[in-house]
Structures are given as structure tokens and as C-alpha cells.
Amino acid sequence: MAAGAQVPNGVTRGKNALSGDRKADVRSEPDAPRTEVYEQLRPLLFSIAYGIVGGVSEAEDIVQEAFLRFHREQREEADIESPRAWLSTVTTRLAINHVRSARVRRETYVGTWLPEPLLTDPAPDASQFAETADSLSMAFLVLLESLSPVERAVFLLREVFDYDYDEIAEVVGKTEENCRQIALRARRHVEARKPRFETSRERREELARRFFEAVGEGDTEGLLLLLADDVIVYSDGGGKASALPHPVSGRDRVLRLLMGFSQWMEQLRADGMRLAEVNGQPGAVLFDRDGRAVLVISLDIADGVIQAFRGISNPEKLRHLHAAGRRPRPRDT
Numbered sequence: 001m002a003a004g005a006q007v008p009n010g011v012t013r014g015k016n017a018l019s020g021d022r023k024a025d026v027r028s029e030p031d032a033p034r035t036e037v038y039e040q041l042r043p044l045l046f047s048i049a050y051g052i053v054g055g056v057s058e059a060e061d062i063v064q065e066a067f068l069r070f071h072r073e074q075r076e077e078a079d080i081e082s083p084r085a086w087l088s089t090v091t092t093r094l095a096i097n098h099v100r101s102a103r104v105r106r107e108t109y110v111g112t113w114l115p116e117p118l119l120t121d122p123a124p125d126a127s128q129f130a131e132t133a134d135s136l137s138m139a140f141l142v143l144l145e146s147l148s149p150v151e152r153a154v155f156l157l158r159e160v161f162d163y164d165y166d167e168i169a170e171v172v173g174k175t176e177e178n179c180r181q182i183a184l185r186a187r188r189h190v191e192a193r194k195p196r197f198e199t200s201r202e203r204r205e206e207l208a209r210r211f212f213e214a215v216g217e218g219d220t221e222g223l224l225l226l227l228a229d230d231v232i233v234y235s236d237g238g239g240k241a242s243a244l245p246h247p248v249s250g251r252d253r254v255l256r257l258l259m260g261f262s263q264w265m266e267q268l269r270a271d272g273m274r275l276a277e278v279n280g281q282p283g284a285v286l287f288d289r290d291g292r293a294v295l296v297i298s299l300d301i302a303d304g305v306i307q308a309f310r311g312i313s314n315p316e317k318l319r320h321l322h323a324a325g326r327r328p329r330p331r332d333t
Contacts, residue, residue: 037083038067044084044161045091051156052095052149053102054115054141056320062098066090088163089171092153096172099149110239112247114310115141116317117296119285120277135160136280138298138310139195146193147186154179155186196302197281204301208282209275211299211306215261223258227251228305238314241294242267254309268294268313285321293321 045066049059066087073080080086106113115138144152150172157163157171158179165183169176198204207226214222231254237243242264248257270286277283278298286295296318300308312318 037070037087041084041087042067045087048088048156048161049091049095050118051135051141051144051160052092052152053098054145055317056116056118058098058116059095060320062091062094065094085167085170088157088167092157092171093173096149096153099152110237111243111245112234112236113145114138114234114236114312114317115279116320117278117283117298117312119296119321120280137195137197137300138279138281139300139308141279143190143193143195147189150174151182151186151189154182155190158183159187159190195300195307198301198304203304204282204299205275207301207304207306208284208299212273212275212284215258218259220255220259223255224251226306227254228303228307231306231308233257233309233311235311236314236317238316240315241313243311243313265295270294291322293318296321 042063045063046059049062050056053059053062069090070080070083070087073086117138118136120136144155147155153172154168157168158165163171165176165179168179168183172179174182198207210222211226213219214226229251230249231251232247232249233244233254234247235243244257248254265286268286269288271289273284273286275282276285276296278285278296281298281300283296283298285293286297288294294315295311295313297312298310299306300310
């Protein structure tokens with residue numbers, strides 16, 4: 001990400017957040033000021049690209065390429081009736097092509113693959129999309145990986161970003177009826193596996209705080225009360241950092257794993273931690289002495305307990321966080 005770890009201001013987290021933005025679309029004239037187009041559409045385009053590719057750096061590159069092509073068309077005085085429609089189409093198609101080209105690399109990935117973490121710590125304008133944070137969750141993005149690139153794009157544009165089918169057909173280059181069928185199949189697939197989350201944000205944050213305190217203090221009894229019977233731990237080191245070779249499930253096995261959390265921190269040379277909102281869910285970021293992120297954790301919480309723990313230690317997936325260079329606050333260490 002260009003300037004640090006935070007989600008882009010105004011990043012779209014779902015159809016409720018997007019509906020207002022779409023009604024306030026940028027001017028359709030070809031000579032619409034570049035800064036106006038960029039500022040109003042970048043959050044939407046980043047959200048589309050990130051949802052499809054699951055990588056912050058890749059999404060940033062795709063959005064940058066889309067804007068470069070847009071400006072090039074403007075210089076050549078191309079007749080672009082709607083910058084939003086034009087840029088959404090280019091961004092989606094670039095993202096689909098990226099996923100297709102990355103399939104081989106994904107199949108040979110070492111260990112468990114997880115999306116690049118996106119820090120979504122509440123910002124002054126965060127209230128507009130707080131209710132739809134689930135569409136950014138790690139669990140949801142991993143679920144989308146089971147869809148084909150086109151299915152993923154159609155599902156996101158329809159179900160998350162509230163595009164009409166005629167718009168989607170134009171974006172993906174298929175008929176409107178075909179897009180309806182694709183969306184229906186994708187919706188059934190997702191609904192059958194869709195993760196559940198604690199509805200109260202305050203409740204999630206409180207349970208996460210208690211969880212990390214119990215881990216830090218080695219409080220076995222406290223952890224037993226906070227872990228679901230079928231809790232599961234995923235970790236992604238990409239073969240480049242300490243991580244679990246396979247997911248670990250079951251409360252007893254996960255409890256034993258968490259009792260060795262301090263050893264994992266030592267292996268990663270973590271020097272401190274701060275609580276954070278990661279992909280719309282409670283989590284934490286662990287830093288080394290130089291302020292570089294070495295581990296990002298996201299928690300799935302439902303029914304008052306931890307359902308899943310996802311840790312990303314692959315340095316290539318944390319590189320976009322380094323620009324922030326923020327040291328953990330003393331009260332969070």
C-alpha cells in the first residue's frame with residue numbers, strides 16, 4: 001500500500017457503503033479532473049481488485065495500471081462517458097487476468113495460503129462501512145478462492161458492490177443472463193460455506209483483548225473458556241518464515257499450541273504487539289525491534305468464542321505494512 005498499513009480512506013466494504021458512492025458518481029465528462037476521479041473512485045477500485053486477487057500490493061498495482069490507462073485515453077481525447085464504469089471494467093479485467101496467471105504459483109505455494117492482511121483500524125470516516133466489514137474478512141476472502149476468477153468477479157460486483165447485471169455483463173464480457181446464472185451458482189456456493197461472526201463489534205473486541213491477554217499470561221483456564229470446541233489455527237509463512245505446516249484444529253490441540261506462543265514470537269524475533277482490526281475483524285500486529293511487522297493475526301469470533309485464528313508471517317505479505325513503521329503502544333505490549 002502506498003503510504004502504510006491502513007485501509008484506503010473510504011474503502012468500500014459492501015453494498016451499503018457503496019450505494020451512496022454510486023449515486024454520487026464523478027462527472028461523466030471526458031475532461032473530469034484527474035484528482036477528482038482518483039479520489040472518488042480509488043477506494044472502490046481498490047476494493048474490487050483486493051477482493052478478487054486477495055493481495056494488497058497486487059491490488060494497488062492493478063488500480064495504478066487502470067488509472068494510467070485511463071489518463072492515457074484522456075490524453076488521446078477518447079470518449080469516456082462514465083469514468084466509474086470504464087475504470088471498474090479495466091480494474092476487474094486486470095484482476096481476473098492476474099488471478100489466472102497466478103494459479104500455477106498458488107498451486108506450488110508452501111503451506112497454507114492466506115490473503116495479504118489489510119489493517120482496517122477505525123478511522124474518522126469508518127462508520128459508513130463498519131456494518132459490512134465481513135466482506136473483507138480473511139475467512140470470506142479464502143472462501144472466494146474456491147470460485148473461478150470470473151465467478152469471483154461476478155459475485156463481488158453483484159453481492160458486495162451492488163452492481164446491476166447489465167453493468168456486470170459489460171465488465172466481464174458476458175451476457176446479462178449468463179451473469180445471472182454465474183451469480184446464482186457463486187451465491188449458493190458461498191452461502192453454504194459462509195463464515196459467521198459475532199454481531200457486536202464491542203463484544204468481538206472485548207473477547208479478542210481477553211484472548212491475547214490470556215495468551216500472553218499463559219492463562220490455560222482463561223483460554224479454555226475462550227476457545228470453541230472445534231477452533232482451528234491457520235498460519236501462512238510461505239516457506240519464508242516460521243509457520244505451521246498444516247492447520248491445527250480442536251480446543252485441546254490449539255491450547256497446547258498457544259501455550260508455546262512465546263517460542264513462536266522468539267523465532268520471528270517479535271519485540272512487541274499491538275491490537276488491531278485486521279480485515280474488518282479483531283486481531284493484532286507483532287513487530288520486531290525495528291518496527292517491522294513480523295506477524296499479523298486475525299480472529300474469527302462467533303457465539304462468544306474464538307472460532308478461528310489466522311496468522312500471516314510470510315514477509316512478502318507483510319511488506320506493505322513496513323512503511324507505517326509504527327511501534328506498538330506500551331499498553332498493548
